[in-house]
Amino acid sequence: MRKLVLILFLSVSIAGFSQYDSLNKLDEIVLYGNFSPEFNTGYTVEIITDTIINNEINSLGNFLQKNANLYFKQNGNGMVSSISLRGTSASHTGVFWNGIPVNSSLNGQTDFNTLPINSFDGIEIRKGGGSVLFGSGAIGGAINLSDKVLFQQKAKAMILLGGGSFKTFKSNIQGIVSNEKYFVKISLNAISSENDYPFKDTNLINENGQFKNYGIHSTLGWNFDDKNHIVLHTSFMNTDRNTSRTLTAASNSKLINKNNRFLFTWKNIGTQYISDLRLAYLSEEYNYYFDKDLLNSSQNRSQNLFSKYSFNYFFNKNISLNTGVDYTYSIGQGSNISNISQNDIEVYALLHHRVFSNLVYNVSARKGFSSNFEIPFIYAADLNFKISNNFKVKANYSTNYRTPTFNDLYWEPGGNPDLKSEKNSSAEIGVDFQNKNAKFDLTTFWIKSDNLIQWVPVTADFWQPKNVQKTSGYGLEFSIKYKKIIDDHNFQFQAQYAYTVSNDDSIDKQLIYVPYNKANSNVSYNYKRTYFNYNLQYTGKVFTTSSNSQSIEDYWLSNVEISQNFLKNDLKIGFRINNLFDENYQSVAYRPMPGRNFELNINYKID
Amino acid sequence: MNLLKITASLFTFLLFFASCSEDDQLDLPKGNYEKGYFISNEGPFNNGSGTITHVGEDGVVSQNIYKTVNNEDLGNIVQFMALEGENVYIVVNNSHKIIVANRFTMKKITTISGNGINNPRYFVAENDRGYVSNWGDPLNPNDDFITIINLRTNEIIDTVSVGEGPEDMLIINNNLYVNLQGGWNQNNKVEIIELQFNTVSKTLIVGDVPNSIVADNKGDVWVLCGGKPNWTGFESNGKLAKISTSNHIVEFLDFDLHEHPEYLSIYLDNLYYNLNGKVYEMAAQSSSLPNSPIEGINGFFYSLKANNGILYATDAKDFQSEGALNLYNLSSGALLETIETGILPGAVIFQ
Numbered sequence: 001m002r003k004l005v006l007i008l009f010l011s012v013s014i015a016g017f018s019q020y021d022s023l024n025k026l027d028e029i030v031l032y033g034n035f036s037p038e039f040n041t042g043y044t045v046e047i048i049t050d051t052i053i054n055n056e057i058n059s060l061g062n063f064l065q066k067n068a069n070l071y072f073k074q075n076g077n078g079m080v081s082s083i084s085l086r087g088t089s090a091s092h093t094g095v096f097w098n099g100i101p102v103n104s105s106l107n108g109q110t111d112f113n114t115l116p117i118n119s120f121d122g123i124e125i126r127k128g129g130g131s132v133l134f135g136s137g138a139i140g141g142a143i144n145l146s147d148k149v150l151f152q153q154k155a156k157a158m159i160l161l162g163g164g165s166f167k168t169f170k171s172n173i174q175g176i177v178s179n180e181k182y183f184v185k186i187s188l189n190a191i192s193s194e195n196d197y198p199f200k201d202t203n204l205i206n207e208n209g210q211f212k213n214y215g216i217h218s219t220l221g222w223n224f225d226d227k228n229h230i231v232l233h234t235s236f237m238n239t240d241r242n243t244s245r246t247l248t249a250a251s252n253s254k255l256i257n258k259n260n261r262f263l264f265t266w267k268n269i270g271t272q273y274i275s276d277l278r279l280a281y282l283s284e285e286y287n288y289y290f291d292k293d294l295l296n297s298s299q300n301r302s303q304n305l306f307s308k309y310s311f312n313y314f315f316n317k318n319i320s321l322n323t324g325v326d327y328t329y330s331i332g333q334g335s336n337i338s339n340i341s342q343n344d345i346e347v348y349a350l351l352h353h354r355v356f357s358n359l360v361y362n363v364s365a366r367k368g369f370s371s372n373f374e375i376p377f378i379y380a381a382d383l384n385f386k387i388s389n390n391f392k393v394k395a396n397y398s399t400n401y402r403t404p405t406f407n408d409l410y411w412e413p414g415g416n417p418d419l420k421s422e423k424n425s426s427a428e429i430g431v432d433f434q435n436k437n438a439k440f441d442l443t444t445f446w447i448k449s450d451n452l453i454q455w456v457p458v459t460a461d462f463w464q465p466k467n468v469q470k471t472s473g474y475g476l477e478f479s480i481k482y483k484k485i486i487d488d489h490n491f492q493f494q495a496q497y498a499y500t501v502s503n504d505d506s507i508d509k510q511l512i513y514v515p516y517n518k519a520n521s522n523v524s525y526n527y528k529r530t531y532f533n534y535n536l537q538y539t540g541k542v543f544t545t546s547s548n549s550q551s552i553e554d555y556w557l558s559n560v561e562i563s564q565n566f567l568k569n570d571l572k573i574g575f576r577i578n579n580l581f582d583e584n585y586q587s588v589a590y591r592p593m594p595g596r597n598f599e600l601n602i603n604y605k606i607d
Numbered sequence: 608m609n610l611l612k613i614t615a616s617l618f619t620f621l622l623f624f625a626s627c628s629e630d631d632q633l634d635l636p637k638g639n640y641e642k643g644y645f646i647s648n649e650g651p652f653n654n655g656s657g658t659i660t661h662v663g664e665d666g667v668v669s670q671n672i673y674k675t676v677n678n679e680d681l682g683n684i685v686q687f688m689a690l691e692g693e694n695v696y697i698v699v700n701n702s703h704k705i706i707v708a709n710r711f712t713m714k715k716i717t718t719i720s721g722n723g724i725n726n727p728r729y730f731v732a733e734n735d736r737g738y739v740s741n742w743g744d745p746l747n748p749n750d751d752f753i754t755i756i757n758l759r760t761n762e763i764i765d766t767v768s769v770g771e772g773p774e775d776m777l778i779i780n781n782n783l784y785v786n787l788q789g790g791w792n793q794n795n796k797v798e799i800i801e802l803q804f805n806t807v808s809k810t811l812i813v814g815d816v817p818n819s820i821v822a823d824n825k826g827d828v829w830v831l832c833g834g835k836p837n838w839t840g841f842e843s844n845g846k847l848a849k850i851s852t853s854n855h856i857v858e859f860l861d862f863d864l865h866e867h868p869e870y871l872s873i874y875l876d877n878l879y880y881n882l883n884g885k886v887y888e889m890a891a892q893s894s895s896l897p898n899s900p901i902e903g904i905n906g907f908f909y910s911l912k913a914n915n916g917i918l919y920a921t922d923a924k925d926f927q928s929e930g931a932l933n934l935y936n937l938s939s940g941a942l943l944e945t946i947e948t949g950i951l952p953g954a955v956i957f958q
Contacts, residue, residue, distance in 0.1 A: 075654075248656045249683035249701045296746035413838035457926060459867070460909055462836055512927065544651070545950065547928035590654040590683075 025320075029274055029312055030267060033099045034133040035124040035144045039322055039350055041360045042382025042396035043128050044430065044443060050121040050148065055563075055572070057162045057170045057601055060123075060145070061112030066535050066559065068125055069479075069496035069520035072112060073513050074587040076244045077594050078195055078211045080255075081113040085127065085140030086447055087473040087502025087514045091402060092424075094130065094138030097145050098233055098263055100280045103137055105302035105330050106337075108405040114239040114257055116189045118160065118172045119217045121148040127477070128445065129426030131400035132348055132364040132380045135326060139400045139424045139449070147185065149221040149231050154178045157606045164576075165597035167194035183221030183231075190214040197594040199247065200584040206592070208251045209244030213237070227270065233263040242292060246590040254292035258285045272314045280306040300334030302406060318354040322364075323347075332406040340410050343371040344403075358386035372409060375421055376401050392432040394443075400424040408453050408465045416465050424449040430477075439481040447502075448472045471511065473502035488528050495521035509548045513588075515540035517554070529565035531574075534558070544589045555585035563601075572603040638711030640672065644957040646921065646932055647688040647697065648949030650681075657685025657699065658949035659713070662932075668946055673697070673706075676713040681706060687954050691732035691758065695956075698727045698739065705730065705739060707761055710958070716761070723754045723763035731776045731783070735759050736802070738783055740773035741766075745791045748772075753785060755805060767805055769798050777820045777828060778802070780852055784828055786817040793835050797850065811857055814846030819871035821878070823891040826852050831871035831880055834862065845882075847871075847896065860896050874913035874937070881908050886918060888937070903940025906933065912955040913937060921952035 029036045037045050046068060056063055061081040064070045073090070074081040082090035091108030094101060103110050123145055130138040155177050162170040174187040195209035215237040222230045239257040260283045268275040285301035310324035324347070331341045346368030354360045361383035368375035382396030404419040430443030452469035479496040497519040502511045510516070517540030524533040537557040544550045558581055563574035575598070582596040643663040650657030658671040658681065673681050682702030689696050695710040704720035705727060726742035735758045743750035748771040755765045772790030776783060781802045787794040793816050799809040814832025822828050827849050834845040845862035862868060868882040876891045884907055885900035901918075909923040909930065918935040930952040934943040 246654050246683065248654075248680050250703065290746050291744045294744055294747060296744065298746070413836075457907070457923070459836070460869075460923065462838060544655070545928040546925050549929055588654055589651070590656070 035126060040126055041362060041384040042394045043126055046125040048123040053117055056117045057160050058117050059113045060115040060117050063117045069498060071515060071518050076591040078113055079244060080111050082109055084514055087500040088140035091137055092139035094134045094142035098147060100263060100278055100306055101135060104284055105304060106300055106406050116215055119187050119189055119215055120145040122146045128428050129398035129400040131378050132366045136403040147219040147233055149183045151180050151183055151223040159604045162599055162601040164599035166197050181223050185219040187217045199592040200595055207245045208242040211241035213239040227268060229267045231265045235261040248590055252291050254289040256287045274312040276310045278308040298335040300337055302330060302332040304328055304330045320352045322350040336412050337406055337410050345369050360384045373404055376423060390433055390435050395429040397427045404453060414464045419453060420451055420467050422451050422453055437483055441479050443477045446474045470505040471502060472505055475500040490526035492524045510543055512544055512546060513542050515542045531563045533561040552586050552589050555583055557583055570605045574601040640713055641711045642958055646948050646952050647685050647954045649684050649951035649953050651950050656680035656682055660948045672713050677715045687729050688956055689730045696730045698730050700727060719761055723766050729775050731778050733778045740776055742790045765805055767800055770794060770796055775820045777822055779822050784820055786820050788816055788818055797830055809855055813848040815843045818869050821871055821873040824876050828852055831868055833867045833869050836867055870911035872911050872913045879913045881911055901940045904935050910953050914957055919955040923951050
């Protein structure tokens with residue numbers, strides 16, 4: 001049984017050594033939906049599999065920083081963490097859960113510290129404009145978190161326990177029982193931390209930084225017949241954080257986020273088509289306590305009914321059509337939002353065409369209608385040209401959008417119901433080299449956005465969002481992966497570098513919190529049951545004022561991990577040192593991050 | 608060569624001698640910031656520190672002077688500063704403290720904080736007593752108060768409860784007039800605290816959102832009320848209220864419904880305020896509001912202060928980078944000078 005899983009997953013990609021072409025197209029699309037490399041042939045799709053994720057006991061944000069060279073702005077350790085992909089804002093990365101959009105309806109963003117990494121089985125990262133396939137907000141890129149369902153005889157349990165500095169305790173318990181007909185997976189995770197690390201070179205500590213988060217996730221699958229799969233995904237997450245002090249101000253505030261998600265999927269797989277229906281209910285709620293000792297809080301919440309139907313038809317082995325319709329009904333209410341509702345319907349189509357065995361292109365378009373604003377017509381094209389077996393050229397051009405969020409439209413005070421959608425156009429061209437041991441790619445991109453929504457002062461104490469900002473940017477991304485196996489010695493090296501310019505066109509300055517330079521590397525060595533990893537991250541200087549007059553210093557961060565397997569590899573004990581060189585660094589100004597700290601993890605598997 | 612050396616040493620000697628004799632005749636300078644004026648800059652809203660800008664008599668601008676002198680940050684949101692005696696009292700809102708420093712050297716003396724300071728806003732002083740308006744928890748309308756500080760010992764003596772959102776204050780005839788602007792809400796009162804007993808002796812209803820307060824030469828108190836803004840859904844007009852300090856009778860001059868004036872300042876018995884990006888001048892004796900603004904002054908101002916025939920108007924620009932102070936000639940409206948400040952320039956305080 002194990003072998004089958006391995007074949008399916010390992011053949012797709014481990015640390016990027018992917019062999020997409022060898023995988024059956026249908027299977028790939030069933031597995032990855034719109035994130036399938038098939039529909040994104042001119043883009044880079046990085047697929048991170050459960051073999052990597054299962055050993056992690058970190059937040060999604062920390063994991064992606066370490067493994068994918070993505071930049072996050074963290075309001076202190078464990079606090080709100082937002083992404084900036086290719087120099088775009090936090091609401092310009094589409095975040096998906098099993099193919100359905102989960103960015104907040106309130107602020108359009110995802111807080112990457114609310115998502116525990118090991119409640120998912122796979123992560124797909126697709127950089128570049130993707131609104132045609134992914135809808136609003138997929139401008140810098142899109143990230144999908146997925147539960148994988150495999151109908152095969154299997155029973156497996158896994159317990160992960162971790163403890164670390166600052167009284168941090170983490171746990172994850174997971175069980176999978178499946179056969180050819182049914183699949184059941186349940187996973188529980190919890191993390192708590194005093195998070196009271198000292199601020200280096202001061203006599204302050206990270207007061208009021210405590211957090212305790214937990215989640216329950218389940219996946220139930222039914223292989224009705226081999227042509228019809230029905231899956232029900234549920235996820236409950238509760239994130240309870242005090243919001244930590246800064247260097248200049250104490251805090252007694254608290255933020256509680258609750259997210260409940262249900263998703264029903266029905267896949268009907270024919271010989272020449274895939275029909276895919278998804279119905280989801282998503283609810284999110286947050287409570288912010290300015291003073292956690294008092295009961296006054298501001299609370300806002302939203303609920304979405306989301307449905308998506310997609311139909312893929314394969315005319316022949318070279319031409320296929322991917323069409324879809326998304327319908328969303330959302331409501332919002334709370335302290336700052338009166339009862340409001342919104343209806344959106346969007347349709348898209350993508351034509352996939354393999355012209356020659358070495359030349360593939362996709363053309364696509366989307367149009368949406370909303371009860372509350374206009375959604376622009378957008379289109380995209382991408383191509384992949386294989387020059388030789390090892391060498392590919394990829395290129396794409398897309399137009400994209402982000403629709404205004406509930407906060408933008410209706411926040412009291414200030415919300416502006418007359419807002420328009422933000423518009424973007426993006427292009428990239430890249431080369432890709434791959435052989436048995438090495439993979440290398442180099443991409444350069446251009447990105448231009450208009451009508452960007454920005455909260456601007458109308459009077460000193462009254463701010464309103466307006467479609468005022470224009471930005472333009474470009475950049476370069478480079479990645480290299482190398483692996484070498486000699487007998488029992490397994491050596492892997494990977495490094496990524498990104499250079500990003502993101503310019504506020506009205507003042508001609510780099511946007512705040514966008515580093516020009518960001519790099520990441522991992523060196524790992526595996527001998528029999530022993531594993532060693534050294535991770536080095538570099539985050540360049542970021543500006544903190546729009547005039548670029550003030551900045552946070554750049555920093556290097558080193559993390560080391562060593563682990564040993566026991567009992568036929570069923571037990572794994574790992575030890576980590578984070579921030580090995582005790583660097584005093586900040587992700588957000590005046591919010592110091594932890595110095596050197598330690599973690600001990602125990603991972604026990606029963607098959 | 609030799610001649611040059613001799614001349615040089617003679618010159619140095621003379622210079623030394625001259626400066627010595629000058630020192631003997633004049634007072635020693637009390638500090639680098641003895642003359643000129645200060646601008647308190649709130650600093651970035653979420654994470655960071657406010658700063659103080661100093662502009663010398665010679666026009667020399669020094670940024671971030673508190674940190675330069677003391678090598679520490681002031682704290683988050685420097686809301687206000689006031690001079691009293693030899694000291695400067697710097698109100699740091701989100702760090703919940705008052706920093707006391709020497710007003711001439713900016714050298715820190717102490718910090719006043721603790722339970723008696725919570726979300727401090729403004730500071731006024733008289734007779735060795737300092738008074739600080741505090742919001743408490745901005746979501747709680749019932750925990751707002753005034754802190755009373757002994758300025759000799761820099762200790763908190765007492766607190767006096769007031770209504771929601773105490774802001775700007777004024778002391779006249781041993782009475783403390785407190786604008787209840789409303790904090791995160793909107794209030795419409797002025798509370799009078801008798802400083803002999805430290806109790807609220809009277810609560811006057813003025814217009815909605817009293818945002819600034821000054822006194823004229825005759826001893827009347829003027830309170831500018833912005834009115835409730837449109838976004839509240841209960842828009843009300845601005846009002847200029849005149850409070851007689853003898854009998855506490857309030858008279859009003861009404862603005863139009865959609866007019867929300869702010870930043871009242873007084874100079875030579877003329878009142879100045881900002882309305883829709885224009886600055887208006889009104890004689891304190893006048894019985895009606897002025898019809899037309901001062902020609903030439905336009906802008907989105909963050910604070911106003913009229914002094915020495917000049918209007919000092921701060922501009923917070925985009926609130927995310929350095930602001931500016933614009934100096935206008937009060938009679939002609941001509942822009943005299945623009946000075947770069949720190950982030951979010953608020954109060955302008957003269958030595």
